[in-house]
Amino acid sequence: MVSLFKRIVGGKKEAEVLSKIREHLSAIKTSCEIFYIALEKNDIELLKEVCELEKMGDTLRREVALLLYEGAFLPVIRADLYNFAEVIDEVLDTLEDTSISYTRVARELDPHIKEMCLRVAKINLKMSKYLISAFDALGEDEDLRDKTIKIRAYEREIDIIKNDIIKSLARVEVKTYWEGKNLSDFVEDLVEISDYIENAADLIQILNVSLR
Amino acid sequence: MIEIASIIASMLIAFSIGSNDTSNSFGICIGVGTITMKRALYLLGFFVLIGAVLQGQKVMKTVGGEILHVNLEILVLSLIVSSILIISSNVNKFPISSHQIIIGSLAGSGLVFGASINTMTLQKIVTAWAISPFVAFFFSILIFAVMEKTLSRLPVFEIEKTLRILILLSGIILAYNIGANELSTALGPVVYSGLMSPLQAALAGSLLVWAGAYLLSGRVIDTICRGITKIQVYSGFAAQLAAGLTVLLFTQFGMPVSTTYCLIGGIYGVGFLKGLSTVNIRLLRNMVLNWILTPSGAFAICYGIGILVLNSGS
Numbered sequence: 001m002v003s004l005f006k007r008i009v010g011g012k013k014e015a016e017v018l019s020k021i022r023e024h025l026s027a028i029k030t031s032c033e034i035f036y037i038a039l040e041k042n043d044i045e046l047l048k049e050v051c052e053l054e055k056m057g058d059t060l061r062r063e064v065a066l067l068l069y070e071g072a073f074l075p076v077i078r079a080d081l082y083n084f085a086e087v088i089d090e091v092l093d094t095l096e097d098t099s100i101s102y103t104r105v106a107r108e109l110d111p112h113i114k115e116m117c118l119r120v121a122k123i124n125l126k127m128s129k130y131l132i133s134a135f136d137a138l139g140e141d142e143d144l145r146d147k148t149i150k151i152r153a154y155e156r157e158i159d160i161i162k163n164d165i166i167k168s169l170a171r172v173e174v175k176t177y178w179e180g181k182n183l184s185d186f187v188e189d190l191v192e193i194s195d196y197i198e199n200a201a202d203l204i205q206i207l208n209v210s211l212r
Numbered sequence: 213m214i215e216i217a218s219i220i221a222s223m224l225i226a227f228s229i230g231s232n233d234t235s236n237s238f239g240i241c242i243g244v245g246t247i248t249m250k251r252a253l254y255l256l257g258f259f260v261l262i263g264a265v266l267q268g269q270k271v272m273k274t275v276g277g278e279i280l281h282v283n284l285e286i287l288v289l290s291l292i293v294s295s296i297l298i299i300s301s302n303v304n305k306f307p308i309s310s311h312q313i314i315i316g317s318l319a320g321s322g323l324v325f326g327a328s329i330n331t332m333t334l335q336k337i338v339t340a341w342a343i344s345p346f347v348a349f350f351f352s353i354l355i356f357a358v359m360e361k362t363l364s365r366l367p368v369f370e371i372e373k374t375l376r377i378l379i380l381l382s383g384i385i386l387a388y389n390i391g392a393n394e395l396s397t398a399l400g401p402v403v404y405s406g407l408m409s410p411l412q413a414a415l416a417g418s419l420l421v422w423a424g425a426y427l428l429s430g431r432v433i434d435t436i437c438r439g440i441t442k443i444q445v446y447s448g449f450a451a452q453l454a455a456g457l458t459v460l461l462f463t464q465f466g467m468p469v470s471t472t473y474c475l476i477g478g479i480y481g482v483g484f485l486k487g488l489s490t491v492n493i494r495l496l497r498n499m500v501l502n503w504i505l506t507p508s509g510a511f512a513i514c515y516g517i518g519i520l521v522l523n524s525g526s
Contacts, residue, residue, distance in 0.1 A: 011373065018369070071245030074372055074445050139369040211371045211446055212364050 013072035017064055017081065018139070024060045024088050025132045027053045031095045032125040032193075038099070039114070039121050044106055047099040057092035061085045077210050084203045091128075091196040098189035104182040110172055113187075116165050120158055120190055127154045127197045134204045144208055151201040155194045162191040214288055215407050221291035225298055225398040226417040229310060229390060230256075230424025232302045236471050237386035240452065244445060246376045256387045257422035263391025264399070264414035270466035271396035272413075275314065276404025278333040278466075280322040287405045289325075289521070290317035293514050294398075308506045309470035311397050312341065316510030318401060323511075324518025340467035341503065344458055345477030352454035352481030359450060379449050385456035389471060393459055395421055397468040447486070451478030473503070 031050045038046040064085040068078045109117075134147040165187050174180035238252035247255070276282055294310070294317045301308045315337055322329050363371055391414070399413040408416070455474035462469040476499055 011376075014369075014373070074244050074375065076445055077368075077372060137367070139367050141367055208368050211368055211375065 013067050013070060017067045017072045020060050020064050020067070021081075021085060021088070021135065022132070024057055024064075024085065024092075025128070025135055027057050027060070028088060028091050028095070028197075029125070029128040029132060031092060032121070032128045035095060035099060035102075036118070036121040036125055039102065039118055042106060044103050047103060050099040051096050054092045054096040057089050061089040074211070077207060080203060080207050080210055084200060084207065087196055087200045087203055088131075091193060091200065094189055094193050094196055098186065098193065101182060101186040101189050105179075105186045108179065108183070110168070113165055113168050113172070116161055116168070117187070117190055120161050120165075120194075123154050123158055123161075124190075124193045124197070127151050127194055130154070131197055131200055131204075134201055138204060138207060144204065148201045148205055151198055155198040158191055158194040162187070165191075214284060218284070218287045218291050218405070219402060219407055221288075221295040222398050222402045222413075223416060223420045224295040225291070225310060225314070226395055226420035227424035228295070228298045228302050229394055229398065230260075230421035230426075231428030232424075233390055233394065233471070234425040234429035236475065237390060238383045240445070240448060241380055241383045244376070244379065246380055252383075253422065253426055255384060256390075256425050257418065259384050259387035260391035260395060260421045261414065261418035263388035263393075264395050264418050265391075265411065267392035267463055268396035268399070268414055269410050271393050271463060271468050272400035272403050272410060274333065274337070274400070274466040275318070275397050275468055276400030276402070278330055279315070279318055279337070280327040280329045282318070282322075282401045282405045283325070283327065284405065285325050286318065286321040286327055287401050287407075289514055289518060290314070290321040291398075291401060293317045293321075293510065293517065297510060297513070307472060308502065309472060310394060311468040311470050312503070312507040313510040314397050314401075315468065316507030317514045319507075320511035320514030321518055324515050324522065337467060338507075340462055340465075340469050341473070344462055344467075344469040345473045345480075347461065348451075348454045348458040348474035348477035349481040349484070351457055352450050352478035353485055355454050356447065356450040356482055356485055359446070375445060375449060378453070379445070382449060382453040382456050385460060386452070386471060389456060389459040389463065390421060391418060392463045393468055394471065447482040451475060451482050454478035454481060473499070 031053045034046055034049050034053075038044065038050075065082055068082055072078075073081060130147050130151050133142075134144060134151065136142070137144040137147060169183065169187065172183070174183065234252070234256055238247070238256060241247050242249055242252050280286070291314075294314045297308070297313050297317075298310050315334075319329060319334060363374060366374065395414075395417045399408075399410075399417050402408050403410050403413045452475065455471055455478045458474040458477070459469055459471050476495075480496070
């Protein structure tokens with residue numbers, strides 16, 4: 001009887017939406033990994049892959065929007081799911097922006113600042129992993145709060161590192177306006193990634209209570 | 213000729229039930245995208261027929277065989293007046309219960325043409341109308357409480373998946389009730405006056421319900437779909453299932469009761485659980501007024517027309 005209902009009700013579109021969102025989240029994790037390695041090894045060529053993943057993310061977001069428009073999921077959670085897809089796309093956009101701004105500052109980056117940026121990149125990677133498991137918890141009998149609390153704690157850690165980076169940046173001597181601006185843009189973009197991941201985690205919390 | 217007019221009137225009521233009440237059963241399913249309109253129509257046709265064939269005879273017997281002995285004069289007057297009132301109220305988007313119109317018309321016509329009315333059965337029916345919204349009220353509280361203890365504890369995507377199936381299930385129960393209760397109320401007088409067999413009436417009536425849904429229900433469903441995001445699916449489902457189960461329960465006793473009133477009872481039940489501030493007192497007052505005026509209005513119209521017919525004849 002249940003399988004007959006499932007056949008009538010469908011559920012294919014919903015499964016497709018979830019699979020695309022998971023793919024999108026996985027692209028974030030991969031981008032964070034690539035960025036961390038590229039920063040550590042100073043390998044600018046690697047960052048092209050982040051740009052490719054960002055394009056893929058745009059396509060995934062559009063496909064999720066289309067499936068939701070076609071009627072996947074109950075209307076009460078459609079808007080929250082689309083907002084989630086948009087926010088995780090912002091994570092990838094910001095990762096791409098950070099990669100591009102890094103290519104402009106890679107040569108002049110102070111080793112001490114770079115070391116702090118590496119710490120931020122590593123935390124971003126950890127946050128992206130927690131974001132995946134938080135999203136998976138929406139479909140499984142797992143503790144969601146534990147994961148979102150960790151994401152918030154990591155975000156606070158990044159805020160502290162950000163302050164240290166800004167203090168160190170103030171001591172760096174820049175030769176031109178553009179050199180200073182590029183450096184500032186890079187740091188701003190890098191620390192913004194965690195803000196978007198935290199926003200995505202907040203949306204997961206909203207999704208979790210939306211039908212109860 | 214006069215027999216054919218009665219059958220046509222009864223089929224027009226069936227058509228009107230289809231055009232208007234499909235929204236009660238599958239409106240939410242279509243609105244939230246659980247099933248397409250086409251699939252909903254197949255399901256509606258199938259379950260209305262099943263309801264009319266399997267359980268329709270109980271209500272048919274009460275309405276056509278127990279309230280009064282239906283002769284041709286009573287049949288023609290009550291069904292023509294009922295069909296005109298039901299269709300015009302649907303056209304004017306004025307919500308009234310087809311059961312109350314039919315029973316009121318039958319009683320008015322019966323009284324004017326000297327039929328002996330079984331007041332005990334009539335009393336039972338009126339009691340059923342009065343208590344069915346309260347039964348739905350308590351059912352919805354019970355269903356909502358069970359959902360809070362079970363469904364609510366599942367992961368959110370599991371809740372969503374289960375709700376989609378449950379919404380469809382309650383839609384099917386309501387479609388079954390259309391056949392077993394609502395349609396059978398309209399068919400009872402025709403069957404018990406010997407113009408059609410129960411099976412013939414069930415088949416023809418279900419076909420007309422389906423035709424009404426196919427041709428005219430789009431407008432009503434569209435109205436529901438446009439406001440669907442505002443509907444709390446979770447609590448809406450509890451109210452809908454409570455209404456479906458209540459009508460099903462009363463069908464067991466052969467009592468013709470209104471799904472719409474039960475639905476309102478169910479909604480108040482959920483509202484009561486969520487806090488009295490959600491209860492709309494004005495709507496409640498209109499419902500009570502409607503509840504009194506609909507059957508008494510149909511009664512008075514049939515009685516008045518009957519007097520005119522008798523006077524013109526003499």
